[in-house]
Amino acid sequence: MMEAISARDDEMIEPAGAPTPTNCPYCALQCGMNLVHEGRTIKAAPRDFPTSNGGLCQKGWTAAELLGHRDRLRTPLIRDSRSEFREASWDEAVDRIAAEFENIQRRHGRDAIGVFGGGGLTNEKAYLLGKFARVALCTRNIDYNGRFCMASAAAASLKAFGLDRGLPFPLADISGAETILLVDANVAETMPPIMQYFEAQRRRGGHLIVADPRATATTRAARLHLQLTPGTDAALANGLLHIAIAEDLIDHQFIAARTSSYQSARKTAVAYWPERVERITGVPAHQLYEAARMLGRSRTTMLLTARGAEQQSNSVNNLLALTNLALALGKSGKPHCGFGCLTGQGNGQGGREHGQKADQLPGYRSIEDAAARAHIAHIWGVAPDSLPHAGSSAYEMLDAAGTDEGVRAMFVIGSNIAVTAPNARRIRERLTALDFLVVADFFMSETARLADVVLPSAQWAEEYGTVTNLEGRVILRQRAAMPPPGVRTDLEILSTLAKRLGGAAQFPSEPEAVFDELRRASAGGVADYAGISYERLAKEPGVFWPCPDQSHPGTPRIFLDRYATPDGRARFHAIEYQPPPEVPDDDFPFFLTTGRVAAHYQSGTQTRRVAQLMKAAREAFVEIHPATARGLGIVLGERVRIVTRRGFATFSARISASIRMDTLFVPFHWADESSANALTNPALDRTSKMPEFKVCAARVERITPAQTDHQHFSDTR
Ligand SMILES: Nc1nc2c(c(=O)[nH]1)N[C@H]1C(S)=C(S)[C@@H](COP(=O)(O)OP(=O)(O)OC[C@H]3O[C@@H](n4cnc5c(=O)[nH]c(N)nc54)[C@H](O)[C@@H]3O)O[C@H]1N2
Ligand SMILES: Nc1nc2c(c(=O)[nH]1)N[C@H]1C(S)=C(S)[C@@H](COP(=O)(O)OP(=O)(O)OC[C@H]3O[C@@H](n4cnc5c(=O)[nH]c(N)nc54)[C@H](O)[C@@H]3O)O[C@H]1N2
Ligand code: SF4
Ligand SMILES: [Mo]
Numbered sequence: 001m002m003e004a005i006s007a008r009d010d011e012m013i014e015p016a017g018a019p020t021p022t023n024c025p026y027c028a029l030q031c032g033m034n035l036v037h038e039g040r041t042i043k044a045a046p047r048d049f050p051t052s053n054g055g056l057c058q059k060g061w062t063a064a065e066l067l068g069h070r071d072r073l074r075t076p077l078i079r080d081s082r083s084e085f086r087e088a089s090w091d092e093a094v095d096r097i098a099a100e101f102e103n104i105q106r107r108h109g110r111d112a113i114g115v116f117g118g119g120g121l122t123n124e125k126a127y128l129l130g131k132f133a134r135v136a137l138c139t140r141n142i143d144y145n146g147r148f149c150m151a152s153a154a155a156a157s158l159k160a161f162g163l164d165r166g167l168p169f170p171l172a173d174i175s176g177a178e179t180i181l182l183v184d185a186n187v188a189e190t191m192p193p194i195m196q197y198f199e200a201q202r203r204r205g206g207h208l209i210v211a212d213p214r215a216t217a218t219t220r221a222a223r224l225h226l227q228l229t230p231g232t233d234a235a236l237a238n239g240l241l242h243i244a245i246a247e248d249l250i251d252h253q254f255i256a257a258r259t260s261s262y263q264s265a266r267k268t269a270v271a272y273w274p275e276r277v278e279r280i281t282g283v284p285a286h287q288l289y290e291a292a293r294m295l296g297r298s299r300t301t302m303l304l305t306a307r308g309a310e311q312q313s314n315s316v317n318n319l320l321a322l323t324n325l326a327l328a329l330g331k332s333g334k335p336h337c338g339f340g341c342l343t344g345q346g347n348g349q350g351g352r353e354h355g356q357k358a359d360q361l362p363g364y365r366s367i368e369d370a371a372a373r374a375h376i377a378h379i380w381g382v383a384p385d386s387l388p389h390a391g392s393s394a395y396e397m398l399d400a401a402g403t404d405e406g407v408r409a410m411f412v413i414g415s416n417i418a419v420t421a422p423n424a425r426r427i428r429e430r431l432t433a434l435d436f437l438v439v440a441d442f443f444m445s446e447t448a449r450l451a452d453v454v455l456p457s458a459q460w461a462e463e464y465g466t467v468t469n470l471e472g473r474v475i476l477r478q479r480a481a482m483p484p485p486g487v488r489t490d491l492e493i494l495s496t497l498a499k500r501l502g503g504a505a506q507f508p509s510e511p512e513a514v515f516d517e518l519r520r521a522s523a524g525g526v527a528d529y530a531g532i533s534y535e536r537l538a539k540e541p542g543v544f545w546p547c548p549d550q551s552h553p554g555t556p557r558i559f560l561d562r563y564a565t566p567d568g569r570a571r572f573h574a575i576e577y578q579p580p581p582e583v584p585d586d587d588f589p590f591f592l593t594t595g596r597v598a599a600h601y602q603s604g605t606q607t608r609r610v611a612q613l614m615k616a617a618r619e620a621f622v623e624i625h626p627a628t629a630r631g632l633g634i635v636l637g638e639r640v641r642i643v644t645r646r647g648f649a650t651f652s653a654r655i656s657a658s659i660r661m662d663t664l665f666v667p668f669h670w671a672d673e674s675s676a677n678a679l680t681n682p683a684l685d686r687t688s689k690m691p692e693f694k695v696c697a698a699r700v701e702r703i704t705p706a707q708t709d710h711q712h713f714s715d716t717r
Contacts, residue, residue: 020480021047024060025120025460026601028166028343028470029191031056035064035461035480042067042461042481050541051171051469055193059601062610066459067481071443071609073456074486085454090488090496093453097411098500100436100452101137104409110138111388114397114407117144117356118414119345122465122477123529124514125490126347127362127521128507129413130355133388135380135505136498140388141407143358145415147394148422150348151688152310153341156319160327160571162564163526164352164364165472165545166343169335170556175200176336178298181291182210183233183322184308185342188217189598195221207298209291211236211283212308213593214623214665215658224291230591230663231580231695232281233309237321238577239277240292241269241328249296251330258333258562258569265324265572272577280577282660296329300336307344307595311693313683314578321575332570333559343470345602350468353527354518358397359390362518363525372525379521380505393689395421395682402433409436413457413490416603418446420668422691424677425647440493445605446671457490458483464511466537471556472544474529476537523548526564580695581683584662588644588697590628591663594676595694600669607669620674622651623665624700629655632700641701642666644679650703664698 019034024044032049033056035042044064046056066072076093077085088096104112115133117126126144133142150166157164174180174197187194198208198221210222211233219225228236244250245266255262274285295301303326309318319341326332326339343349354362365372367390377384392400398421400406410431421427431437431450439448440455448454462483468474483489488496495509508514512534523530528546536543536550543554562568584590599616600607607613622642624634634640638653642664650673651666659665668676681696 019045020461020478022461022477022480023049023467023475024056024346025063026059026346027191028345028348029194030346030467030469030475031060031193033060040068051471051473052193053196055196057192058599058613058616059607062612064461065610066442066606067461069609072484072487073441073443073454074484075456077454079452093455094496094500097438097453097497101409101501104435108408111140111391112408113137113139113141114401114410115139115142116394116397116410116412116415116417117142117351119144119146119149119348119351121351121356121414121490122347122467122511123350123354123474123518124465124511125414125494126351126356127354127518128491128494128514130362131380131505132494132498132507134355135382136501136503136507138386138388140391141358141397142356142391143394143397144351144356145394145417145420146345146348146352146357147689148311148420148691148693149307149344150341150352152315152319152685152690153305153343154352155316155688156323157341159316159573160320160323161559162566163558165558166349167340167471168558169338169340170471170473170544171197173336173338174198174302175204176300177201177206177302178300179207179209179294180302180304181295182208182218182222183303183305184212184310185304185306186212186216186218186595187306187342188221190306190344190596191342192598207294209294213591213660213663224287224294226283226287226291227660228281228283229660230593231312231314231583232577233312233318234314234321234575235272235277235280235577236283237318237325238269238272238575239274239281239288240295241265241321241325242272242277243274243289243292244296244325244328245269247293247296249292250328254330255328259327259572260567260569261572262328264574265328268574268576269324295325295331300334301326301329301331302337303331303339304342306342308694310341311690312695313581313685313690313692315685315690316687317575317578320573323570324572324575327570327572333563335557335560338559347467349470349472350466350474353468354522358393363522363529364527365525375524376521379517382505393684395684395689395691398427398430399682401430402435408434410434411438412447413440416441416445416447416605418450419603419671419675420677422677422680422693423646423682424675424680440490441605443605443609445603455493456487457493458487462487463489463491464534466515468545469542473542474532474537474545475542476534580692582645582681582692582695582697584697588699590698590700592642592644592679592696592698593663593665593694594668594680595665597667597669600667602669603671604669620651620667620670620676621654622700623654623656623659625659625661626655626657627661628700629653632702634700634702639703641703642679642698643701644681644696644698646680647678649673649675649678664700
């Protein structure tokens with residue numbers, strides 16, 4: 001019945017010889033790499049590329065090991081009722097998925113199917129996934145893990161500048177900035193090769209200021225470390241603006257020529273005098289003065305953020321307060337100046353432009369805009385009225401999953417939400433309560449283990465595809481090998497499923513054909529890719545969007561002449577600091593914050609399978625200040641339990657003076673009994689629906705030998 005795709009029996013037989021130039025599968029820096037065949041294995045080595053200039057971190061170096069890994073999924077798996085998985089043919093798996101989806105939609109309506117994507121998916125996949133949800137499944141419920149990553153950066157940039165491109169300038173501009181304030185990014189661990197830009201900046205006499213509750217490899221490279229209390233970023237920004245106003249470091253000419261609503265932000269900042277801000281943030285007033293003067297007196301200044309200030313329930317306001325500072329100092333829309341958010345996932349930028357977001361159509365168009373709906377419906381060959389409207393955001397969809405109000409079935413691709421969603425214990429329960437769950441992955445992730453059908457996907461080096469990096473540079477990744485037999489590309493999976501579900505729309509499975517359709521869909525939109533072709537990308541080191549036609553050079557710097565707001569002016573916003581919804585009290589006396597280590601990537605599905613990376617970081621730990629540890633009688637390496645209002649998890653104690661005394665830090669790369677997200681608070685930002693990953697209240701408990709937490713973390717449905 002279904003159109004079968006012939007199985008491949010040509011595993012990794014691409015001829016040895018010239019290396020394949022491509023880019024790393026992991027983070028948004030998209031370092032250049034060459035893939036070289038050595039016998040039946042493939043090795044990665046750095047290649048010269050404008051973002052990485054020959055650099056590669058330990059994850060990039062070892063990425064190709066996963067191509068031939070013995071844990072790879074090589075055939076579809078089906079679970080009948082509560083039994084173990086059994087191997088199945090693609091025909092059976094696809095038939096089963098289509099039958100279940102059709103049955104559930106008949107009983108519960110179209111919107112009963114939820115689609116969950118990821119910012120690691122290529123532009124082609126993100127685009128086809130959005131089309132798949134809206135046209136093949138006709139559901140409004142599609143969202144993705146970028147909601148846990150870039151949603152607040154996107155919302156704040158739209159409000160302030162009228163457009164969301166993480167960095168409105170190329171990375172190379174960093175080296176030319178006199179002063180940089182890096183709020184909350186630990187780039188020395190999360191994008192190590194990016195440090196070369198900061199080092200070049202320092203060699204030119206530039207200064208780096210880093211705001212982070214912890215001393216990190218990044219703060220050690222800084223001239224000034226503002227060790228703020230978690231969740232107080234907006235107060236810090238307002239405090240710096242207050243000093244800038246008091247010392248007349250303000251650029252009145254820039255404000256008059258290029259911005260609107262300055263007076264409202266100025267009036268708010270008046271109440272953030274240094275001593276008050278010191279009380280809120282814990283940053284000494286003299287450091288606030290020093291920072292404000294460095295930022296204000298420099299000819300060129302940049303403000304950059306990442307997830308520390310962005311993964312909070314007040315994060316859009318945090319970012320708007322920082323934007324106010326950049327604008328008031330006149331340090332935006334000029335060379336070597338600007339406000340930017342460092343995108344995280346490999347395609348964290350492109351993944352948020354082409355339609356896998358609940359409220360969005362390709363080209364960064366709104367799904368509620370009648371003209372946008374008509375344009376996209378025309379490209380897809382469907383009636384505009386047939387397109388669903390906005391669905392629920394990632395956490396909201398997961399939180400209601402399996403209830404009468406929520407989705408009854410889900411299709412998850414490129415995300416491991418059982419580990420990376422906040423309040424993960426509850427999310428596991430919700431996934432288990434679904435009538436039907438499908439997961440497409442390379443490995444048996446913690447989410448896949450909960451599925452009814454698991455589909456084995458091809459990895460990055462086994463297919464062509466484009467990604468858009470943290471600068472807005474669209475990059476073509478080349479294929480270096482064929483997928484193993486039995487494995488299909490995500491585009492093939494979507495195309496096959498769409499055809500099986502019926503409907504008139506076309507779902508090509510060849511990456512270039514999908515990209516050409518995406519170009520037409522994005523034409524005239526904010527993120528306009530119309531002038532970017534595979535042919536061009538094969539020759540150029542990426543092209544920056546917007547790029548409306550083939551002869552257009554692309555747009556590395558977007559706000560030099562005007563902002564993307566209707567009046568062309570950047571907008572100030574009056575922002576009051578709001579404390580996080582959960583702060584320490586008698587029962588939970590510490591702040592708990594979460595984040596990353598250099599050796600592991602996200603949920604660890606990939607990096608926990610690489611021996612060298614496990615050697616570098618074997619187990620989950622909690623960073624505790626020595627005074628705190630002493631008070632509780634905790635010794636180095638001891639297993640301790642961290643408890644929050646959501647639950648508990650166990651970690652090995654890493655005692656370190658680099659963290660504030662009132663704060664604990666745990667990485668979220670581990671699962672089960674060491675799941676950081678068993679602890680996190682799912683409070684959401686009102687505008688962006690970003691969860692509060694970075695701030696909640698916790699206590700530390702010693703574990704007596706008789707206690708074990710194991711039985712609470714069973715994975716079976
Ligand atoms: N090694 C590695 N690299 C990665 C990834 C990975 O998983 N592993 N993931 C990629 C992705 S998707 C992303 S999004 C990026 C994230 O990159 P980063 O944002 O650099 O990483 P995080 O460790 O999440 O958070 C950065 C810092 O925020 C600090 N912080 C915590 N709470 C607060 C707060 O309230 N205010 C402030 N100002 N700072 C706070 C933490 O102490 C931490 O050092 O990394 C990318 N690169
Ligand atoms: N506590 C806490 N939680 C966090 C964060 C935090 O700082 N603290 N950070 C959040 C952030 S910024 C992010 S980006 C998310 C990340 O959250 P996730 O995206 O859930 O984490 P990953 O481990 O990248 O999961 C991707 C999964 O898809 C698979 N995969 C990767 N690429 C592809 C592909 O192309 N096709 C298919 N089919 N599968 C693929 C991988 O094997 C893996 O299992 O986590 C969020 N969660
Ligand atoms: S910094 Fe990011 S893109 Fe570069 S090698 Fe490491 S993980 Fe890959
Ligand atoms: Mo992210």
